[in-house]
Amino acid sequence: MLNRMVENDEQDERKRYQLWLQSHKLTPEIIETMKAAAASFPYRPLISVVLSVGSATIENWLAVTIDSVRAQLYDHWQLCIASDESAGQSIELMLARYMAEDPRIVARHSPGRTAGAPIDLRDFVKGEFITFLDQFGQLGAAAFYQVVKRLNRNPLDDLLYWDEDKLDSEGRRVEPFFKPDWSPDLLLSMNYLGECFVIRSTLVEKLGGLRRGFAPSQNYDLALRAVEQTDRIAHLPEVLYHRRNESVWLPHLADEVAERDLQSTRAIGEAVRRRGEDGAVDIISPGLYAVRYDIRDEPLVSILIPTRDNCQLLRQCLESVHRNTDYKNYEIIILDNDSAEPETLEYFKEIAAEIQIHRCPGPFNFSAINNLGAAKAGGKFLLFLNNDTRVIRRDWMRAMIEQAQRPEVGAVGAKLLFADGRIQHAGMVLGICGMIGHAFRFKSCNAQHYFGLADIIRDCSAVTAACMMMRHSVFDEVKGLDEKLPIEFNDVDLCLRLRQRRYLVVYTPLALLNHYESATRHRIHVPGDLEVFMKRWGSCLKSGDPYYNRNLTLAREDWTIAL
Structure with a gap:
């Protein structure tokens, strides 16, 4: 039943994407307008595309990749192709024809096999910016136009990335990934920037270029090192890169995926250590990772639980904390708001020797x-916990401390499930x-939703x-919490005030x-709280969530495409 529902959702989303593509098609009029604008940009940096060619090269795919560069509406680019002896004579002849046709294409042939060695870019690449491409990817025609349009507004940007999709076996565009804006924790959980992004060449030179020992995750490793050197990172919310579905072209897909995960976790581990942290990197599923930071000094955690009567709920909550928590240095503080039921008052007497109870x-x-x-x-840590919760994972508290101890993190939230196992909360x-939604609310916890975002640590x-x-x-x-918001929005208000101070708010599914909370309960907002919140944060809601793409729907919480 679940598989059928997931399959239906995927079919619906494929149809929605085809409709989206129709409404975002580049018409001849739009293309001419973009070409004219590109020619008149005051700032026209040279962009160098670096393309490696070797034994796995498929000639017709390589031609399509090269043609996607030649079709750019912004024409000030250079295509640098590095080939080795394994490429074959037909590939070499093809590259020679391309060079003869277009002086912007430069091919360098190296004797011996270069696939495992770094590409020496110093006297090969002339551009102010570099993007790395392979034969299985294609650039959208407006890719460099959008990059340079952004650079004309923000010329100091060092790294720019875009949205992307896949090409199925028949060349149809499917599975769009509409990405969030810059999200440092998401980058530690997956290579969401993708294999193809634009980076300032002086930054690449400073970093020492690609480290081919991290292949096939060398671009991911480069991105992890780059974001440690700059915060000038820009997201272009346009689908500008298309990559062939790996299952179509990789004969040994399982081996490739395993090697990528191995090198990706190695790159993440090195990044964590460079940043002064200790810990391990777990593989959640192929391409999805979790940094498990070492906890420093086993600090005391104070668990704050407001309650009023409903003794059975409170009992279940407390018993689950005691039974399912492998972290032992915590205290529980019950905050009783006028409980009157005899059963509750008797229970308070039972637990009073071990648990603080404040009226x-x-x-x-x-x-x-x-x-x-x-x-x-x-x-040292405060853990706000509702009395209608029940702990599932034994390492839940450790998972939250790992993130909350980081100086750049302001607050950490958990993955919460309804009683029937569907997702209740995976971040907001x-x-x-027009207000605030819970990511993936009502979606099954047993299926992967939207590139696994419900299953990984992210901002x-x-x-x-x-x-x-x-x-x-x-x-x-x-x-603390704003007492002018007694019932609703107080947690959102707190998080937004943290973000104003440049703290990160982190979601971890490991908690x-x-x-x-009733899955059938209708949300009727408290008028006074709503008025206070909207007066303070209404403009923030209208400007959009930086961790949610403008191409995704605001009508639901399921991260489907907006039409």
């Missing part, structure tokens, strides 16, 4: 209650239905305080819990 009388104010709890907490998205605009961790010092720095 928080008066009208329910989630922000005020948790601020009081934070004032009573002795932990600004602007959904978000906000996470829910139903299960959220942060350093106590950071909570104090931003003066996995049930959240027994």
Whole structure:
């Protein structure tokens, strides 16, 4: 049943993408306009395309790749082709014909096999910017036009990347990846920049170029090293690169995938160590990774749980924490908002010797209650936890500490599931239905959704305080939760204030819990909270979520294509 539902979703999305392609087609009029604009750009940098050719080269595919460069609407480019003796005579003759036809194409033949050696770019590549291409990829005609258009507005950009899709066995465009803007934690979890991006040549030279010992993940390794040297990283939300589906052309796909994962985890591990952290890199699934940072000094975690009656829910929550938590240095603080049921009061007596219980009388104010709890907490870390949650993964708390201890991280959120196993929370998205949505809400937890984004550590605009961790010092720095938002939006407001201070908000699926919020409950916003929140953050919602692509729908939480 699940497989049939996933298959239907995939078919629907294929149809939606074909409709999207029709509405975004480059018409002859648009092409002429772009060509005229490209010719008149005040800043016209030379872009060098580096293409390696070897024994695996398929002649007609190589021709299509080269032709995609020649078809660029921006004409100030150079195509640098490095071939070796394994390429074969027919390939060499083909390259000679291309060079004779177009002086912008330069081919260099090296004796011996060069596939495992670095390409010496110094006297070969003349461009101010470089992009790396292979015979299985094609550039969209507007690729360099969009790059240089951006550079004319932001000439200091060092690295630019674009959205991409795949080509099936019949050459049809499928599986678009509409990417987020710059997301450092996502790059540690997957090579979301892709194999083909544009980078300033002086930066490549500073980094020592591609390290071919990391093949077939050498471009990923280059990107990881590059983002440590610059924060001038730009995302172009246009589908400008097309790559042949690997299952079509790789005869030994499993071996290729295994080697890529091996070299990718090696590159990520080196990046983590360069950044002064210790830890390991796990493979979640092919192409998806998780950095498991070492926890420093086993710090105390204060778990703050607001509650009012509903003793069975609270009991289940506490028992799951005690039974399913492999991290032992924590304290639990119950924040009781006028419980009156005899069963609840009796339960408080049972646990009082081991758990702090603080009375928080008066009208329910989630922000005020948790601020009081934070004032009573002795932990270096605060963990806000709803009483209607149940821990699933034993390393959930470790997974949150790993991220929350990083100085650049302000808050960490968990993956929460409804009772039936569907996703309740996998990070929040600004602007959904004009407000805030939960990523992949109601989607099955057992299927991979939108390039696995629900299954990997990544940056978000906000996470829910139903299960959220942060350093106590950071909570104090931003003066806690806003008590003017007693019921709703207080967690989103907190996250947005953290981001104003340039902290990251991180989602980790390795912290996995049930959240027994009703899946059928309608969201009726509290008018006072809504008014306060919109006055403060309305313009932020309208400007769009940097971690969500403008080509994706704002009508639902499923990350489907907007039409």
